[in-house]
Structure formats: structure tokens, C-alpha cells
Amino acid sequence: MIEKLLRNLGSHDVVTAEERSILQSIIMRTTSFEIGDDLVSQGSRPGHSTLMLEGISARYKILEDGSRQITALHVPGDFVDLHAFLMKTMDHGIVAMSHCKVAFADHHDLKTVTETMPHLTRLLWLDTLVDGAVHREWLVAMGRRSTKSHLAHLLCELYVRLKVVELIDGASFKLPLSQSEMADVLGLSLVHLNKTLQQLRRDGLVRWESRTVEILDWEKLTEMAEFDPTYLSLSVEPR
Amino acid sequence: MIEKLLRNLGSHDVVTAEERSILQSIIMRTTSFEIGDDLVSQGSRPGHSTLMLEGISARYKILEDGSRQITALHVPGDFVDLHAFLMKTMDHGIVAMSHCKVAFADHHDLKTVTETMPHLTRLLWLDTLVDGAVHREWLVAMGRRSTKSHLAHLLCELYVRLKVVELIDGASFKLPLSQSEMADVLGLSLVHLNKTLQQLRRDGLVRWESRTVEILDWEKLTEMAEFDPTYLSLSVEPR
């Protein structure tokens, strides 16, 4: 059940057998969510944190005028709301973008981890730090990159993150988002996202049909996106 | 020396006398930086983390075309690169926006804290989680708010964060950024930022002269920014 989590944590540092068994013991109660369901609601105070097992979920905030901004995408192996363990009150919601299978870790058990397993604690902490690094990269893309480069950068990031948890098939991966949802990720209108996507297609960089993205030219794509994966901390070293 | 840090951490939960003395013992070597100096450079692997004592600093990334995006502003009491403790390699730089006084905490000592002081560890972890929450709020503002509302939101946030560390004087605070630097925060051109700022002035919401911001109408400002400080986790409760 925690295979993807172990691949995720294992991309940063070695996870010991003891740590593996502790994780196994505190992660339980598998549940499913359907498209559009809130895994966690804004303003709630959950007593557990949620681990993605299958599917894609998104953190979002909705403004008074009804517009939505998605601030993060989560893939299997991600803890989507480890934040709530210490922040207590959710300042945003998390919604299922596809059918999602998840499991839970009680905050009480996580607290015990912080009291008895310092190295594992640091690995979980790091997981939330990488979240923050992704946020920063999105800020840079939104603020200063061209729309085309922004979209390209996002596809590069998803490719690398899905690779870590072995959800890449050749040069392709499943991306269960509509263009309208993708526009909410990039902070664009649906129409403009559509036209930008077509530029990437015309340039021969990607294909994106029936919820599947295929990278046609990784070299050119990373170059035009100025993609540098350093921010994902993908090196196995003592933490 | 750690007064501001204690006010910062103390805004989330009680800090015990023992924790205070541990912090005091691991934070040392006060240094100063001048405007434009890098406190931490992109790509470096610092052996310590940096605590702001005085001044304002900014995390930033520069793209190949020379444009800059600022992804965070740090005020006294903030650890600017607690991230590096676990991320190891800095994926961005941190620059002094004013004269800055800082102190350092060795990563070796921070590691010891994670092994012996679980509650203090959680408080430091929370500090980085709030950083992430601020990033998310900036993403929402950049992606979906009007420019005017984005700027208003940022001023609200700075007011509240500076209030925590007692750097608000009446309704005013020092903001040692030029308009050009502020444009790099919001992801705008200098000209457009200037015109937006004048709208806020014309609306009678703020004054901003000689590096000092004065909030003229907090009610209207928060309303037009849809500012809700929940994301800053400003409630003292067990963490």
C-alpha cells in the first residue's frame, strides 16, 4: 500500500526497514473518492493526514467571483495534507481530479513519529519542503515565464514527478485533467490555454489526447521551459 | 537576539523556557549584509541556516532573459533558509532588500534538535509550512486576483506579519523596497505597478512614501483584497 510513498521518500534518502514498518503501521483505512469530491475541505480541522495511493488530486482556492486557482497537483506517493498535522486548520481545499484511492495517517501517530523517529520525521518534513519548492517554481513560471514556457515547464515537472513513482509509460503519462482544469492550474482562461497548447503541438514538442500526454522532444521541451529539476531534491543523500 | 524569532514561533504555540534556552544556544555569529548582497546564493550548499534579525530579504530566481521573480519576502524573526537544512542544495537565491542583520544556526545543531526536542522541531517545521501557505496565497493572487487586489493583499499580509514581530508603528510600517523591486514581487512591469499603486492611493486605501506604507482604511483594504489571515496560522494552540 505504501509502495509509492516509499519511492517518493526514497528519492531523497535511504528509508530503513524499521522506518518502512513504522509507516506501514500508521497508514491505514483505504478510501476512494470520485471526480469532484473534496478529499479535504477548506476550513476543516482534520485529525489525520491523507496519502495519495492512486489518481491525481489538486489543492485549490475559490474566490468570491467564483474563479478558482489550483495551487498544487498531487500524484500517488504524495501526502496531500501533511500540513494540517501542524497547521491544524485547512486554509484551502483538496479535490479529486480523477478517481482517487487514498489512505490516512492519524495526527496522533504522526506526533509519535516526531517523538521517536527523528530521521523519518526529517523525511516527512522534507516532503513538505519540496511542496514549497514546487510552489516557488510555479510562482516564477506564473510571474515571469511566457505562457508557452509555463505550460511546458509544468509538463516537464509532472513527467519527472511521475517518473519517481513509476507512472511513466515510455514517454507518456496519464493526465486526467480537462483543459479547463489545466487553465485553473496555470491561472489562464480556457481559450488561451487551448491556443497555447496548440503551439506546443505545432512545435512538435508534445502530444496530448484522450487524457494522455506524450513528450515528443524532451530536449527541446526542457530547453524552452528552462526546466532544472534541482528544486525537487531528487538525490539520495543523508538528510 | 532571538526576540523576534520567539514572537514568530510564539504566534503559533507556547515556547517553553527550555526551548528558548536551546534556541539561544544554537543561534550565533551575528553578521550584516548590505542592499543587494546575497545572504544565500542559488546552487550553494550552506552548512547553516539564516535567521533574520533586522531588515527585509527576498527569495528570488533569475531567468535567462534577465527577468527576476521574487517568491518570498522575509521579515525579522523568519528563518530564511531553514529549507537548506534538509533540501541541502539551494534552488534559489536570497538577497538583502535593505541593510540586514542576521544570525546563523548550524545544521548539525538543528539535527540535534530534531533528535532531542520534538515539540521545538514541530515548531520549526510549522515555520516552513507557513512559508508554503504564503506561497499558495501568492499563487492565488497572481493567477486569479486583479492587479489592484493582488497588491492590496500583499500589503495586508505584510502588515499582519510585521505586527507579529512588533514592527508596526500605528498604521504604518517601513517597506524598504523600490517600486521596481515590488514589481518583481508581483510579477508585473514597473510601469503597471506604479499605475496600480496610484489607484490604491486614489481610493484612499494606503499611503506609500519615502519607504513607508500607511494603511488608511484597513476595512476597505482587506475587503477589496479578500484578505483572510487563516493561512498564517496565527493562533496559539498545541502543535
Next chain:
DNA sequence: CGCAGTGTTGAAGCATATCAACTTGGGTGG
């Protein structure tokens, strides 16, 4: 068959960037 969600396209209008010029104030060297 018809319907709803999704993707695609074109046209019009608004928002923002870019370019260029001018003002202001503080600091400095003659």
C-alpha cells in the same frame, strides 16, 4: 436520438508590457 461535457475557432475589447520622455530629490565633486 438527443444531450452534456469537452475541445476548437474567430472576433472584439480590455489589461499589461514596452518604449520613451520628463520630474524629483539626495548625494557628490568641483
Next chain:
DNA sequence: CCACCCAAGTTGATATGCTTCAACACTGCG
């Protein structure tokens, strides 16, 4: 002390990017 200079702020004009509105095509599904 004055003349000058430079950084910061301000303003207007033009060009581009992006949103909005509206229409239509395609697909899967009841």
C-alpha cells in the same frame, strides 16, 4: 555652495497578450 548626476518615480503612446463572448464540432452516454 552650486552644478551636476543618478536612482527612483511618474506619465503618455503604442503594441501585444489575454479574456470574454459566441458559435460550432466531436464524443460518449442515457
